[in-house]
Amino acid sequence: MIVDxxxxxxxxKKNINHYIKFYPDVKxxxxxxxxxxxxxxxxxxxxxxxxxxICEISRLINFxxxxxxINSCPEYTIYSESQIMLSxxxxxxxxxxxxxxxxxx
Numbered sequence: 001m002i003v004d005x006x007x008x009x010x011x012x013k014k015n016i017n018h019y020i021k022f023y024p025d026v027k028x029x030x031x032x033x034x035x036x037x038x039x040x041x042x043x044x045x046x047x048x049x050x051x052x053x054i055c056e057i058s059r060l061i062n063f064x065x066x067x068x069x070i071n072s073c074p075e076y077t078i079y080s081e082s083q084i085m086l087s088x089x090x091x092x093x094x095x096x097x098x099x100x101x102x103x104x105x
Contacts, residue, residue, distance in 0.1 A: 001076055002066070003049040003058065006033045007040065015041065042067050052078045 011019060011030045019026050022039050026032060034040060036048055044063045051058045053075040069076055 001051050001053055002036055003051050005036060007036050007046055007048065008032070009034050009040070009046065036063070050076055052076060 008031050009015070009019070011026050011028055011032065013028070016026065016028060018041060019032070019034070019039070022034070023032060040046060040048075040063055042064070046063050047060050048063050048066060049058060049060055050066055054077055057078055059078065066076065
């Protein structure tokens with residue numbers, strides 16, 4: 001999960017067309033606070049604070065890496081945590097939006 005809700009972004013030639021949709025009075029070289037989950041570009045290399053949904057360990061990673069992880073499963077897990085769970089014979093059950101770890105029989 002994402003810990004911080006806002007992040008500071010400097011407006012440049014590459015991202016002005018995206019942010020002008022949400023902030024009409026923005027200009028080049030402005031630094032604005034944006035909502036990470038709603039307005040940050042999916043391929044952004046901005047560093048964000050995240051926390052593992054299983055073990056609660058916090059890390060600082062690229063937003064792009066976070067999106068790659070979330071696309072593979074609905075919750076954020078650090079690599080070592082998911083590998084340990086899978087190697088110990090656990091698998092995920094997706095039931096009405098909730099994810100649970102169960103031991104394989």
